[in-house]
Amino acid sequence: MEKNESRRLFLKTLSLSLGALLVAPVIKFQQAWGALVDAKDPVAKALGYVAVAKDAKDRKDKTQECSKCQFYGDATGKAKSAKCQLxxxxxxxxxGWCRSFSARAPAAPAKKKS
Ligand code: SF4
Known part of the structure; x- marks a missing residue:
């Protein structure tokens, strides 16, 4: 009887450990790539954030989108998603787009070598 209990405990511990080993890389991956904005985020709601700019009802300039905003975390504007300062x-x-869109200044031209 005691032998069965210790075997059960061993198997339980083993399965929990294997589960943790499988889940850990997924969590790391999400942290590295960043989760997308929570749909319930009150700031995002207040700013009228939408993940697809053309879905925004009050966007007047069709060229505006997060990738061209000064608050977008990827200065190249090429990343599909990035941190937003707001x-x-x-x-x-x-x-995406929100009402606080502010166009990023164009990149300075590269200096010529003399
Ligand atoms: S502030 Fe700029 S980068 Fe942030 S959600 Fe609004 S438009 Fe996008």
Whole structure:
């Protein structure tokens, strides 16, 4: 009887350990790539954030989207999602938009070598 209990405990511990080993890389991956903005984020709601800019009802300039905003975390504007300085619950979509859009200044031209 005692032998069965210790075997059960061993198997339980083993299965929990294997489960943790399988889940850990998924969590690391999510942290590395960043989770997208939580749909319930009050700041995102207040700013009218949408993940697809063309879905925004009050966007007047069709060229505006997060990837071109000065608050977008990826200065190249090429990342599909990145941190936003205003909405911090997760990454915003590069194709997204909110009412606080502010165009990023164009990159300075590369200096010529003399
Ligand atoms: S502030 Fe800029 S980057 Fe952030 S959600 Fe609004 S438009 Fe996108």
């Amino acid at each position: 909405i911090t619950s997760g990454d915003v979509a590069g194709a």
